[in-house]
Amino acid sequence: MKSEKLTPRQEEALKRLADLAVKLHENGIIDLLEQLSELSPKAISYLAEPRILKIGANISFMLHILEVINPTIFSVMMNNFINALSEEMTPEKMTDPPRATFGKMLKYMRDPDVQRALAMIFIFLKAFGASINTSAEQFKKMMDMMEKQFAKMREERSKRGIPIKE
Amino acid sequence: MSAKILILGGGSGGLVTANSLYHIFKNRSNKPEITLIDKNQYHEFMPSYPWVALGYREPDEIRRPLSLLEKKGIRYVNAIIESIDPDKKEVKTSEGVFTYDFLVVSLGAELDIDKIKHYKEEAHHPWSLQGAMNLRRALKNFTGGKILIGVQGMYYRCPPAPFEIAGQLDFMLRAKGIRDNTEITIFHLTPGPLSNMGPAISTVIAEILNNKGVKFVGNFEFERIEPQEKKVYAKDGRSLSYDLLIMPPAHKPNSVVASSNLSNGNDFPAVDPETFRHIKYSDVFIIGDIVNPAINLPPAGVVAHFQAEFVANQIAVEIIGGYVGESFTPVAMCIMDFGDDAVLPMCEFTKVYKDLSGPPTCGVLGRGKEIRLVKEAFEAMWFANYLTK
Numbered sequence: 001m002k003s004e005k006l007t008p009r010q011e012e013a014l015k016r017l018a019d020l021a022v023k024l025h026e027n028g029i030i031d032l033l034e035q036l037s038e039l040s041p042k043a044i045s046y047l048a049e050p051r052i053l054k055i056g057a058n059i060s061f062m063l064h065i066l067e068v069i070n071p072t073i074f075s076v077m078m079n080n081f082i083n084a085l086s087e088e089m090t091p092e093k094m095t096d097p098p099r100a101t102f103g104k105m106l107k108y109m110r111d112p113d114v115q116r117a118l119a120m121i122f123i124f125l126k127a128f129g130a131s132i133n134t135s136a137e138q139f140k141k142m143m144d145m146m147e148k149q150f151a152k153m154r155e156e157r158s159k160r161g162i163p164i165k166e
Numbered sequence: 167m168s169a170k171i172l173i174l175g176g177g178s179g180g181l182v183t184a185n186s187l188y189h190i191f192k193n194r195s196n197k198p199e200i201t202l203i204d205k206n207q208y209h210e211f212m213p214s215y216p217w218v219a220l221g222y223r224e225p226d227e228i229r230r231p232l233s234l235l236e237k238k239g240i241r242y243v244n245a246i247i248e249s250i251d252p253d254k255k256e257v258k259t260s261e262g263v264f265t266y267d268f269l270v271v272s273l274g275a276e277l278d279i280d281k282i283k284h285y286k287e288e289a290h291h292p293w294s295l296q297g298a299m300n301l302r303r304a305l306k307n308f309t310g311g312k313i314l315i316g317v318q319g320m321y322y323r324c325p326p327a328p329f330e331i332a333g334q335l336d337f338m339l340r341a342k343g344i345r346d347n348t349e350i351t352i353f354h355l356t357p358g359p360l361s362n363m364g365p366a367i368s369t370v371i372a373e374i375l376n377n378k379g380v381k382f383v384g385n386f387e388f389e390r391i392e393p394q395e396k397k398v399y400a401k402d403g404r405s406l407s408y409d410l411l412i413m414p415p416a417h418k419p420n421s422v423v424a425s426s427n428l429s430n431g432n433d434f435p436a437v438d439p440e441t442f443r444h445i446k447y448s449d450v451f452i453i454g455d456i457v458n459p460a461i462n463l464p465p466a467g468v469v470a471h472f473q474a475e476f477v478a479n480q481i482a483v484e485i486i487g488g489y490v491g492e493s494f495t496p497v498a499m500c501i502m503d504f505g506d507d508a509v510l511p512m513c514e515f516t517k518v519y520k521d522l523s524g525p526p527t528c529g530v531l532g533r534g535k536e537i538r539l540v541k542e543a544f545e546a547m548w549f550a551n552y553l554t555k
Binding site for chain 2: 038044045048049050053054055056057058060061064073085123135138139141142143145146149150154156157160161162
């Protein structure tokens with residue numbers, strides 16, 4: 001068999017690789033990698049636990065919320081909100097925190113800023129309520145679909161003696 | 167004397183069973199004799215079939231010879247399975263008769279190309295490697311028109327695949343510059359895209375299809391193909407036109423198992439859903455698409471994968487005694503690649519399959535183009551772990 005001679009560049013690379021291998025070997029890294037590689041085929045089933053998957057799906061959804069929020073609107077509004085709060089909530093004012101008496105509440109209600117904030121809260125409540133309705137319809141459809149499937153499965157299992165865990 | 171473990175089928179279930187047993191016993195003295203029989207010489211990574219159809223992968227990139235198992239001391243026999251006799255503990259094949267102490271049957275579903283009239287001449291499908299290559303040729307000659315993607319029933323491998331293919335086609339046709347004169351429509355039995363997995367997943371898939379201009383027609387119970395009219399009809403009389411029709415072929419339970427005492431005249435064998443042991447023959451384990459529709463689990467490789475690990479552990483417990491390393495996790499995940507977008511949905515099926523008491527718990531583990539990388543990494547890891555060169 002014809003043996004091909006290594007180029008000086010290849011020789012240099014191999015020597016560096018060998019030196020690195022010695023360091024990894026002496027530090028026990030190769031030993032650790034050998035042990036860890038045994039876990040590789042099992043990794044999927046360890047990570048595919050329902051608990052971990054549910055956490056993953058929820059984190060992913062939280063990240064999705066951050067993704068859909070428009071950063072321009074969010075940052076401008078939040079900046080102005082924080083600025084307004086800082087102006088209102090000074091240490092001096094906080095020594096005697098305001099109280100919302102009935103009379104003061106009526107006065108606040110005439111304030112256009114408070115009216116806008118209230119309108120936003122109502123918009124939020126409206127959207128939240130609508131989403132509850134839509135979700136209820138979606139879940140009902142899903143449950144109806146499942147129940148039809150289950151009725152068929154129960155009949156089939158009992159006919160063939162396949163146990164159903166109660 | 168060593169225990170004889172016979173594995174029928176070199177798909178996801180068979181391959182993972184063989185490898186799990188190898189890992190459990192590799193440092194032990196009481197190694198069993200493990201034999202895997204398959205009529206195919208190669209294991210094919212089925213989730214990549216659509217990539218072959220769209221030219222993103224070549225066939226040799228998504229398959230490896232099953233003979234690589236021999237490196238791990240697992241005997242591989244390339245043979246056609248002719249009959250299974252669980253009373254005699256014998257499997258008859260084109261390469262002779264094999265006996266066993268434990269039998270793992272993971273033969274998958276069979277594609278029944280001839281079941282639907284005109285299917286063979288009219289439809290394309292990436293549900294086999296050959297089918298994927300045929301679809302690739304059809305797509306190369308496609309210059310615009312109506313692409314219709316749909317299913318003939320609920321029993322087909324990989325439930326999310328039709329949606330994934332629609333998304334990938336949209337991406338490809340835009341790149342080819344012919345998306346504007348192409349309509350892509352999906353028809354399905356469910357009212358919404360993957361609505362049997364619940365609103366958490368269905369809403370996301372519907373949004374992606376909507377963004378891509380893919381039309382979805384729900385509650386469409388397939389009846390027939392009319393080749394002269396180039397139309398597909400539903401049982402309620404609705405029809406959809408096509409220039410290119412993409413449909414999985416009808417699937418049927420494996421015929422060798424269906425004709426054996428394991429099925430006893432029924433389509434599917436009867437297994438205990440807690441253990442996947444056959445109800446009558448406790449030394450026979452049956453996993454994957456060959457049984458899952460009968461126990462309310464989806465026909466998907468990921469489910470067969472987890473069943474295989476669990477079954478390997480049950481066999482090991484009988485040989486070694488004692489400890490079960492893995493419990494069965496009734497979950498499924500799947501990376502849905504839509505070309506310029508991707509989704510990683512997950513579902514937990516405990517309530518669905520065990521006590522038939524409630525819907526699956528589903529969610530989305532990730533969304534975005536980067537999720538496609540996870541699919542590519544998984545493909546690489548699959549071969550590195552299970553058919554190591």
